[in-house]
Amino acid sequence: MEWLSFDRRRVDKLVSECWKMGRPPCCSESSDLKKGPWTPEEDEVLTTYIQKHGHESWRALPKRAGLNRCGKSCRLRWINYLRPDIKRGNFSEDEEILIINLHSTLGNNLKKIVNLEHLHYRWSRIASQLPGRTDNEIKNFWNTHVRKKLLKAGIDPKTHQPVPNITFLLDTISKLNLPLKVPAIMSPWINNINDQLLNNLLQFVNMTPLPKPTFLDSQCYMEEMVNQYAINRSEDWMEYVNNVSLEPQSECDSIGASLMGSYGNGTEIPELFTDLKSMSHNLFMENQLPGMSPEEPMNLKNSLESNAFETGFDDYYESLLKI
DNA sequence: AATAGGGTCAACCGCTTGTGT
DNA sequence: CACACAAGCGGTTGACCCTAT
Incomplete structure (x- = not known):
């Protein structure tokens, strides 16, 4: 119970500190200090x-x-x-451009290189370049305006790089002429075709590129998952997945889990399709890819829902390519 | 006119970093 | 070096407002 002892140590430390100091922590819930909006008074x-x-x-x-x-x-x-010295009111176009530029240079300072979730943007450093603007104000402006604007223009706001286009990816895959024992869109994971295509697919699935140092690890991780599942094909596999050192993206897990289902003997195709359908639905309807025409997500969704079960892999694959 | 849904942003929360002893 | 405390920071929340239906 390592995780439990870790939390407990931390809690014990906090509690003992509070007792030693003889007062509750600042802004504690039990305090009767006022919270919420400030009055003019x-x-x-x-x-x-x-x-x-x-x-x-x-x-x-x-x-x-x-x-x-x-x-x-x-x-x-x-x-x-x-x-x-606070400057209130809307951001000017110059300010917006400056924010985007600063974000692209200052924003990629990684606190911990190993995990994208710990990527912190230096809002305060960006704010220091814009007289009269606060980090909070810029952060809000970014999240409500600039981020959406960049997405709409087909630019990933985290990396400032163009987001890969689904049509281009499908077209690329179609030219590879893969055997269709598993859905073609999944084949790169187990056929190790080329790094760029796999990276593009990972980007597409995750909406953001994987950090370069972990890309090859991700590839090895996926292959290793396949091997382990092929060897064990049991519940122990999940334990293995949970204990590997590299943290996979959750979407990769879902694809990996789907892929595992069909890898061994192909008897679990319906489950695989179910996962693919829900995954595609989530990707296209909830996270709508920037740079796509408005019809594309719905077309793909309809295509998946109407064709997947009735016509089998080949037709399903063909229907994807026609979009 | 009512209301559901989405956008905005001030304020909060919890964690990290800096500083003094 | 270790500790206590203050300040700073980024992410998140929720109240409020606006717009579409």
């Missing part, structure tokens, strides 16, 4: 106090100023809203 009190005394200690500030808020809340309110 509170703003006035905070502004007046800071203009008169500054903010050398945020923790001590609310008590001295007579505010029933925690220091953290006061700090946020001052920095993001009350500061006199």
Whole structure:
């Protein structure tokens, strides 16, 4: 029970620290300090106090100023809203371009190279280049405007690279003339055709490119999953998958799991199709790929739903290529 | 007119980093 | 070096607003 002891150590540490200090942590839930939107009166009190005394200690500030808020809340309110040099209003086109440029250069600083989930954008560093704008404001602007704009233009907002086009990928696959023992779209994983195609497919499935250092690992991982499943074909396989060192993307898991089902003797095709259908549905209806015409997702979905079970792999594959 | 759904953004939460002792 | 505390940071939430039906 390693995971349990880890959590417990952490919790014990926090609890003992609280007892030692003889007070609850800042902004604890049990505290009766006010939360939520600030009133104009509170703003006035905070502004007046800071203009008169500054903010050398945020923790001590609310008590001295007579505010029933925690220091953290006061700090946020001052920095993001009350500061006199705050520039309010819409972002200009120049600001937007600058944000995108800064995001592409500063944004890819990886805190931990090994895991994309830990990719942190340096909003504060970006904000420091835009006088009067706060990191919070830029972060919101990015998430609500710029991100969507880039996606619409077919650019991955995380990498600033063009997103691979599904039609192009299917066309490429069709030229490879693969045996259709498994759905052709899945073949690259087990046939090891070429790295670029596999990478494109992984990008397509995950919506973002895999980090370069782990790409080959992902390929080996997929192949190893196939081998392990072919050898064991038992519930132990899931245990194996859960214990490998490389963390797979969840979508890859789903494809891998589907692929495993058909790899050994091909008797689990219906399950494979079920997974493919739901996977395709999720990919095309929920995460609509940028750069596609509006009809494409629906066409593919219809094609999958109407053809997959009745006509078998070859027709299914053909129907994909016709889109 | 009512309301469902989506967009926006201020504020919060939890974790990390920096600093002083 | 270890610890305690403050401050900073990025991700997420939820209230509010607008628009389409």
